[in-house]
Amino acid sequence: MTSEHTPLLQAVEQTPRLTQKIAFYIGTGIIAIVVLCVVLSGSSSNGDLGYIQARDDLVDAISSKRIGELTKKIYLDGPHLAGQNEKLALWTKDKFEEYGWEAEVETYDIWLNRPVDHSVALLDGDKIIHELSLEEDRLEVDETTTRSDRVPTFHGYSASGNVTGQLVYANFGRKRDYDQLVARGIDLKNKVVIVRYGGLFRGLKVKFAEELGASAVLIYSDPAEDNGITEKNGYEAYPYGPARNPSSVQRGSVQDLAFHPGDPTTPGRPSVPGADRDEPDGIVSIPSIPISYRDALPLLKSLNGHGPIFGEWQGDLTDVDYATGPSDLLVNVYNEQVYDFIPNRNVIARIKGEIDEEVVIGNHRDAWIIGGADPNSGSVVTLELARVFGELHKRGWKPYRTLVLASWDGEEYGLLGSTEHGEDHAEHIKKKALAYLNCDMCFSGSRFGSEASPLLSKIIYEVTKGISNPFNETQSVFEGWDAQRGGAVTGYLGSGSDYTVFQDYLGVPSLDMSYAAQAGDNVYHYHSNYDSYYWMTHFGDVDFKAHSAIAKIIGSIAIELVGSPVIGFSVEYYAAGIKRVLEDLLSNPNELSHESDALLDVADELVKNSKNFDAQLDQLREDAKTDLPWYKFWQKYLLRRRIAAANLKLFYLEREFIYDEGLDGRNWYKHMLFAPSRYTGYAGQVAPGIAEALEDHDVEKLSKWISIIQGAISRVSNIIE
Numbered sequence: 001m002t003s004e005h006t007p008l009l010q011a012v013e014q015t016p017r018l019t020q021k022i023a024f025y026i027g028t029g030i031i032a033i034v035v036l037c038v039v040l041s042g043s044s045s046n047g048d049l050g051y052i053q054a055r056d057d058l059v060d061a062i063s064s065k066r067i068g069e070l071t072k073k074i075y076l077d078g079p080h081l082a083g084q085n086e087k088l089a090l091w092t093k094d095k096f097e098e099y100g101w102e103a104e105v106e107t108y109d110i111w112l113n114r115p116v117d118h119s120v121a122l123l124d125g126d127k128i129i130h131e132l133s134l135e136e137d138r139l140e141v142d143e144t145t146t147r148s149d150r151v152p153t154f155h156g157y158s159a160s161g162n163v164t165g166q167l168v169y170a171n172f173g174r175k176r177d178y179d180q181l182v183a184r185g186i187d188l189k190n191k192v193v194i195v196r197y198g199g200l201f202r203g204l205k206v207k208f209a210e211e212l213g214a215s216a217v218l219i220y221s222d223p224a225e226d227n228g229i230t231e232k233n234g235y236e237a238y239p240y241g242p243a244r245n246p247s248s249v250q251r252g253s254v255q256d257l258a259f260h261p262g263d264p265t266t267p268g269r270p271s272v273p274g275a276d277r278d279e280p281d282g283i284v285s286i287p288s289i290p291i292s293y294r295d296a297l298p299l300l301k302s303l304n305g306h307g308p309i310f311g312e313w314q315g316d317l318t319d320v321d322y323a324t325g326p327s328d329l330l331v332n333v334y335n336e337q338v339y340d341f342i343p344n345r346n347v348i349a350r351i352k353g354e355i356d357e358e359v360v361i362g363n364h365r366d367a368w369i370i371g372g373a374d375p376n377s378g379s380v381v382t383l384e385l386a387r388v389f390g391e392l393h394k395r396g397w398k399p400y401r402t403l404v405l406a407s408w409d410g411e412e413y414g415l416l417g418s419t420e421h422g423e424d425h426a427e428h429i430k431k432k433a434l435a436y437l438n439c440d441m442c443f444s445g446s447r448f449g450s451e452a453s454p455l456l457s458k459i460i461y462e463v464t465k466g467i468s469n470p471f472n473e474t475q476s477v478f479e480g481w482d483a484q485r486g487g488a489v490t491g492y493l494g495s496g497s498d499y500t501v502f503q504d505y506l507g508v509p510s511l512d513m514s515y516a517a518q519a520g521d522n523v524y525h526y527h528s529n530y531d532s533y534y535w536m537t538h539f540g541d542v543d544f545k546a547h548s549a550i551a552k553i554i555g556s557i558a559i560e561l562v563g564s565p566v567i568g569f570s571v572e573y574y575a576a577g578i579k580r581v582l583e584d585l586l587s588n589p590n591e592l593s594h595e596s597d598a599l600l601d602v603a604d605e606l607v608k609n610s611k612n613f614d615a616q617l618d619q620l621r622e623d624a625k626t627d628l629p630w631y632k633f634w635q636k637y638l639l640r641r642r643i644a645a646a647n648l649k650l651f652y653l654e655r656e657f658i659y660d661e662g663l664d665g666r667n668w669y670k671h672m673l674f675a676p677s678r679y680t681g682y683a684g685q686v687a688p689g690i691a692e693a694l695e696d697h698d699v700e701k702l703s704k705w706i707s708i709i710q711g712a713i714s715r716v717s718n719i720i721e
């Protein structure tokens with residue numbers, strides 16, 4: 001008999017009776033089933049909704065005050081030219097680590113130029129009658145304009161040269177502007193061409209002039225681009241008022257971005273130290289210099305009375321006819337650049353997720369000058385996101401997917417750091433990157449806009465509906481966007497910032513967004529010494545509320561993409577966008593009506609399938625919100641399987657539009673639907689193969705691209721059917 005004195009051990013050692021054995025097996029079975037339920041139904045965030053709370057916490061934690069402090073303290077610290085400020089790269093890495101990220105610096109040796117000397121003079125025969133200053137005024141109140149290490153006025157990737165010739169005015173330097181000159185019998189051979197900024201990427205202004213035999217190009221900023229905020233209209237110039245300072249100069253790159261970005265000696269390959277190098281390509285051979293409108297005035301006046309005057313070519317300068325020339329007087333352009341391999345440093349940081357798929361947020365760190373808006377408005381947004389994500393992580397939030405932050409170098413010269421990174425890690429990125437979110441010049445004016453892969457359009461619309469408009473707190477960013485633009489619609493990405501390698505080369509859905517200048521805004525001094533902290537705090541986003549709104553939007557999109565059970569893409573926006581563009585391109589009768597019609601039919605089919613697929617995604621999103629009890633583990637398991645299958649389709653959908661052989665004549669660009677326009681560089685050209693074949697009346701190419709795009713659309717249609 002056992003009693004209260006019987007040792008417990010003895011009782012345990014007794015042989016169990018049959019009922020105890022049965023109880024043991026049932027108990028073990030239940031435990032096994034529970035474990036199985038947990039395993040099958042998943043306890044990870046892929047299926048739970050913790051990201052919603054995290055998103056709300058993130059939005060609450062973003063502080064415009066901190067963003068302002070960061071702008072002042074950090075980014076006024078030293079020069080920013082590509083490859084120049086290692087200290088800033090290391091500081092950025094330390095900051096990411098302090099916020100709790102794993103961070104590293106990666107280096108690429110990139111072929112680029114530094115300015116040595118330049119001059120421009122107006123000559124009467126051999127006699128110099130006027131020499132341009134080629135300098136921006138020093139302004140006492142704006143300390144960045146008086147620094148001894150300020151960067152001279154020059155063009156990235158410009159050629160050295162010392163040339164003299166008659167002057168010709170070529171408006172914006174668009175293809176059609178040059179065609180107009182040629183049509184009027186104006187020969188550009190050995191001429192110095194003066195064009196105004198605006199309309200297209202500056203490198204193409206120089207390239208088109210070079211193709212016509214010009215010997216040099218001067219590019220100036222005409223106040224006609226300033227939406228009426230001009231001294232002529234009674235506004236004071238910066239720093240005393242909102243008008244353009246007459247001495248302000250827009251630096252910038254003249255690399256042929258529409259041909260390929262990145263190191264000119266390693267297209268399609270990473271320019272790692274010791275890499276094999278080609279002869280540099282995509283670089284113009286004639287010198288070019290950016291100048292202010294004050295410097296341009298005597299040059300333009302020398303054209304008065306010489307050559308035709310075109311109505312649409314009028315700028316806004318007084319006593320200038322905007323005649324084409326050529327001038328009687330001569331212009332001498334001297335430009336000396338030195339080229340070398342310069343180390344460019346990216347800082348890459350990670351918060352590891354439960355799986356190794358990635359969402360990347362990127363911003364460039366380099367600038368021509370100090371860069372109040374470009375890129376510091378984006379850099380401080382990225383830093384604030386690093387801090388807030390880091391805080392969330394420290395408090396226990398773990399993203400399902402890995403979150404990556406990139407601080408790129410060399411963007412201004414030609415998207416150097418991001419392109420080399422993309423080329424270096426192409427296979428990894430293609431396999432693992434879900435989306436790339438770019439944040440460059442977050443604020444340069446009051447108009448919100450976003451360009452994106454249409455897969456991201458829906459999430460952009462939804463997130464902007466939940467963030468308040470920094471210029472009118474009674475409405476959302478979306479409502480403000482909708483009212484200002486007569487419809488809130490994302491545009492198509494062209495080129496001009498670091499999303500290019502992700503979207504156009506690797507097929508990773510990307511977005512870019514900003515508050516940009518519009519009519520009525522104070523003039524933003526792009527790539528000038530006056531793009532400064534003083535400008536930002538007196539004429540720009542003085543309380544950093546627009547910065548803060550962009551941080552909230554990009555942070556919210558990122559948190560949804562790394563955390564929500566069903567990837568937040570919409571295929572219908574993609575399909576409808578493609579169909580609209582193809583209809584526009586192919587609606588006019590062309591030589592291949594039959595093939596065109598077949599392509600439009602498959603585009604139509606894709607729209608239908610995408611509607612069904614998006615409806616399934618919405619249903620999955622709803623189902624994922626339902627908290628199923630544990631005993632419905634099988635249902636939970638099946639739901640997870642359906643979600644995983646849908647996500648797999650969404651993850652690689654954009655990759656179906658990558659054509660490995662690339663576009664005709666510029667095969668670095670691999671995306672058959674999105675590329676920068678070959679005639680504008682910045683602006684996006686949808687279905688470039690078809691558009692260019694139509695422009696060139698090339699039936700063979702038209703047929704080739706109709707067939708390539710039709711194949712891809714059919715594949716996608718089948719995938720989502």
Ligand SMILES: [Zn+2]
Nearest residue numbers: 374375440441
């Ligand atoms: Zn920028």
